[in-house]
Amino acid sequence: KAGVTQTPRYLIKTRGQQVTLSCSPISGHRSVSWYQQTPGQGLQFLFEYFSETQRNKGNFPGRFSGRQFSNSRSEMNVSTLELGDSALYLCASTKGASGLVTYEQYFGPGTRLTVT
Amino acid sequence: QQQVKQSPQSLIVQKGGISIINCAYENTAFDYFPWYQQFPGKGPALLIAIRPDVSEKKEGRFTISFNKSAKQFSLHIMDSQPGDSATYFCAVIPISNFGNEKLTFGTGTRLTIIP
Numbered sequence: 001k002a003g004v005t006q007t008p009r010y011l012i013k014t015r016g017q018q019v020t021l022s023c024s025p026i027s028g029h030r031s032v033s034w035y036q037q038t039p040g041q042g043l044q045f046l047f048e049y050f051s052e053t054q055r056n057k058g059n060f061p062g063r064f065s066g067r068q069f070s071n072s073r074s075e076m077n078v079s080t081l082e083l084g085d086s087a088l089y090l091c092a093s094t095k096g097a098s099g100l101v102t103y104e105q106y107f108g109p110g111t112r113l114t115v116t
Numbered sequence: 117q118q119q120v121k122q123s124p125q126s127l128i129v130q131k132g133g134i135s136i137i138n139c140a141y142e143n144t145a146f147d148y149f150p151w152y153q154q155f156p157g158k159g160p161a162l163l164i165a166i167r168p169d170v171s172e173k174k175e176g177r178f179t180i181s182f183n184k185s186a187k188q189f190s191l192h193i194m195d196s197q198p199g200d201s202a203t204y205f206c207a208v209i210p211i212s213n214f215g216n217e218k219l220t221f222g223t224g225t226r227l228t229i230i231p
Contacts, residue, residue, distance in 0.1 A: 004159070033218070043160070043205060043221040056218050090159050092219075103148040103209050105219060107159030 002027065004093050004108035012114045018079040021111045025072050025093030031055075032074040033105065034066060037088040046089075049074055078113075086115045119143055122206050122222030129229055135193040137225045139206035142187070148209040149182060150219075151191045153202050160205060164191070196229045203227070 005024045013019050025032050033056075034046040045058040049068035066076040072093075078085055092105040121140045129135045139149075150165035166173045166180040166189065173180045179192040193200055206222040 035219070042223050043219075045218045045220070048218060058218070092159075103150070103165070104162055105150075107152075107161065109157070109159050 004091055004106055006089075006091050006108040006111050008111060009109065010112045010114075012116065013081050014116050015081055015083060017081050018077060019081060019113060020075055020077045021089055021091075021113070023074045023076075023091030023093075023108060025074070025091075026106055029093035029095055029106075030072050031094045032068055032072065033092045033094075034074070034076050035090040035092065035107075036060075037090055037110070038086075043090070046076065081115045083115050086113060088112050119220050120206060120208055120222040122225060124225060125223070126226045127228070129196045129227065131196060131198060131229055131231050133196050133229075135196045135200065135227055135229070136190060137204050137206070137227070138188065138190045139222050140186075140188045141208050143208075143210070145210050146208040149180065149189050150207050150209075151178075151180065152205045152207060152221075154205065154224075155202050163204070193227075196227075198229045198231065201227055201229050 004026055007022045023032055031050045033048040035043050036046055037043045046060055047054055047066050048056040052068045063079045068074045088110040090107050090110045092107045094105050119142050123138050151163045152160035153163045154160040164175050164178045164180055166182050168184050171182050177194045182189045204225045204227055207219045
């Protein structure tokens with residue numbers, strides 16, 4: 001079974017630009033979560049989507065947004081990039097079946113975003 | 117607010133020794149306590165997890181010990197091997213009926229196993 005895939009793996013952008021990152025969850029998984037990982041702040045939760053709806057959101061500014069498609073694939077967008085947005089962005093998927101709480105999250109390799 | 121405190125920040129253990137990493141949480145409304153292992157250039161991988169209704173869970177060389185009253189849980193790696201050298205994160209997930217699968221992570225422990 002293929003794991004979580006993320007594209008692109010590496011990205012370099014300049015301040016003020018916007019970026020879109022993509023995540024394909026494990027087949028059959030309907031919940032996708034996004035995390036930001038930095039040396040200073042560690043791993044921080046961005047948001048979680050299930051059935052194309054955002055169910056949970058972390059404490060990030062509105063420049064960070066996401067969406068999920070009917071095939072469970074997800075994208076996250078960061079607008080007006082700042083230097084501090086340089087980080088590893090991780091996507092994780094779970095089964096998230098309706099009415100059943102599943103806690104096992106499987107992470108992709110991440111997208112390394114560098115803002116110059 | 118920091119809900120999970122992890123220690124130590126870094127740890128060096130000799131091959132064959134026991135590696136112990138500790139986490140303490142501040143909120144009792146957590147329902148799931150996983151540990152993740154991360155190698156450089158990779159995403160975190162679920163290693164082992166425990167629910168609060170048990171005090172210990174063992175999988176191979178990895179054991180989680182859970183102390184609900186002290187709000188602490190720890191990861192023990194027995195017979196540590198060089199291949200165990202990685203960064204380890206504890207995490208917590210709050211009690212939820214559904215739709216709140218948000219992991220709150222500890223700050224991480226960089227483990228190095230030396231020959």
